[in-house]
Amino acid sequence: xxTLKGVxxxxxxxxxxxxxxxxxxxxxxxxxxxxxxxxxxxxSLQVEKLKSAYNDFSPDLVKFMLSMGTQIYFQETNLGERYxxxxxxxxxxxxxxxxxxxxxxINAGLNIGLTEIEIKEIMILMSIYSGFTSAINGTNMLKEVxxxxxxK
Numbered sequence: 001x002x003t004l005k006g007v008x009x010x011x012x013x014x015x016x017x018x019x020x021x022x023x024x025x026x027x028x029x030x031x032x033x034x035x036x037x038x039x040x041x042x043x044s045l046q047v048e049k050l051k052s053a054y055n056d057f058s059p060d061l062v063k064f065m066l067s068m069g070t071q072i073y074f075q076e077t078n079l080g081e082r083y084x085x086x087x088x089x090x091x092x093x094x095x096x097x098x099x100x101x102x103x104x105x106i107n108a109g110l111n112i113g114l115t116e117i118e119i120k121e122i123m124i125l126m127s128i129y130s131g132f133t134s135a136i137n138g139t140n141m142l143k144e145v146x147x148x149x150x151x152k
Contacts (some may be wrong), residue, residue, distance in 0.1 A: 021078060022128050035066035041081070042108035085109040093138035094130035102138065106145045116146060 007029060011018060036047050043049075047066070054062050073086050078085075089109055092102040127135035 031067040032063060035068075035131060039066065042085075042111055043104065046104070063125050081112050082109075082114060086118070086122060087090070087111060089119065089138075090126060090129075093123065093126045093134050096130070096134045096137060099137075099141060101143055106142055107149070110145070116142070 008018060016028070025106055032146050039046050039050075050065060085105060085108055088105045090103065092098045092105055109119060110116070123135045123139045123142065
């Protein structure tokens with residue numbers, strides 16, 4: 001945020017007027033319901049996967065993930081779902097330690113309309129920003145996802 005603030009101040013000094021944009025819409029829906037709804041858009045089976053994996057062991061974790069984690073992810077309406085997935089895939093690729101989450105979000109990106117070519121381009125950009133290792137690992141995850149989707 002400090003970097004963004006500095007860039008905007010510099011642009012203002014140079015006579016560039018950036019548009020602020022609108023304030024995000026407020027959420028009016030029950031958080032748990034919204035979390036389930038939004039996660040289902042990304043993967044129609046994910047809510048049930050979470051519940052079957054953790055409800056008997058830690059139901060509060062499932063509720064937290066759906067009501068808070070997913071809700072926080074989707075509460076801002078200024079960034080569309082395509083850009084949200086591009087940012088998430090990029091961050092998870094750069095992180096390099098979240099392979100299951102990266103796999104989920106590559107699938108989710110494809111489910112909401114990202115193309116194979118767009119995700120390949122993300123991986124190419126990641127080679128510049130986070131190194132070849134993360135880009136190769138991300139590309140391997142994309143290959144795995146595409147192979148699995150072809151078999152289905």
